[in-house]
Amino acid sequence: MTKLSKLTLSVHAGSEGDPRFKGTVTPIYPSSAYDYEDMPATVYPRYFNTPNQQAVIEKMVALEGGEDGLVFSSGLAAIMTSLFAFLKSGDHVVFQNDLYGGTYYAVTHEFQRLGINYSMVDGSKPESFEKAIQPETKVIYVETPSNPTLKITDLRAVASIASKHKLLTIIDNTFASPVNQNPISLGIDVVTHSGTKYIGGHSDICCGVMVSSKKFTQQIRATAINFGGSPDPHQCYLIERSLKTLVLRVQQQNKNALALAEYLKRHPKVDRVYYPGLTDHPGHDVAKAQMPGGFGGMLSFEVKGDAHAFMGKLKLIKRALSLGGVESTMCSPVRTSHAKMSADERKKIDVKDNLVRFSVGIEDVEDLKRDIGQALI
């Protein structure tokens, strides 16, 4: 059969319907106890192999272009389990320095105490990863586009450095979503997502996903079984349902975000716009080469004046911490995702007090422009 498009895969992959009554959708299988005889593997929720977990994984594996994967109860569970599966005391990891706030906090508070060392480097300069490699380095970890200033890391360049030094690469692909960027096709080993964002897409599910080869997934599964962090069947059913519209939603978000980035760039009350789809964004060419689906629904901008006051005047766009929902939301990174970072640390990654992070939804773009316009006065 010819390769199916992502629009088709998002609807059909992994969703085999109801084998007993021939219904269209995957039934919810709430069992936590399964017969262990005559089964290919023992089924148990914390073994990450129940039917509803499996349906989500098959869809995600098809959309990311991997071989196998796991679904978790949060994005951080997916990220930390994937990292710890390959690390032990004495090892070293190279991270890019503008990590998602929660990941940054987890690394800076858990790694050193466990004897795992790390360096943080400028993700927009591939050579900085190579310079930071030590004899004990095991993993390179990247996130692109990054949060909140949408810096672009060249994934092909990082994958080639890693393969030269025989290192494993892990990416947080949350911002791009599998619609816009498939890191495995660019040579990255393990893809992780906070499914709480685009994968869930309706601001009502917390989950995480990892996708990789069979071999690496097996290694992560072994650690995941010990750490827990498995999602329940009802949650998995909602994720599967959400994934059916992932491609449609993200396509609309890509379109809206590009139009709004251009609108904001022209606006006299806006100082600076960060969006990889703008041709003057320093990572634009790399983004174009590695994000064939689009540049994503996330952008940031600096307002002239008080960001908090601006957000208070919005009528349609909601103020919210999370992102990736069908509804447009904005937040101040200084007050939310990066609140735990010191002012000095924030300065290094361009997170200013007047920065607004914008998660563009699927609404009519003209309505969104009008809302921003009236709030910027």
Ligand SMILES: *Cc1c(COP(=O)(O)O)cnc(C)c1O
């Ligand atoms: C939200 C987020 C996470 C963490 O995911 P949770 O589901 O909150 O655990 C990690 N990375 C990025 C880029 C995120 O936006």
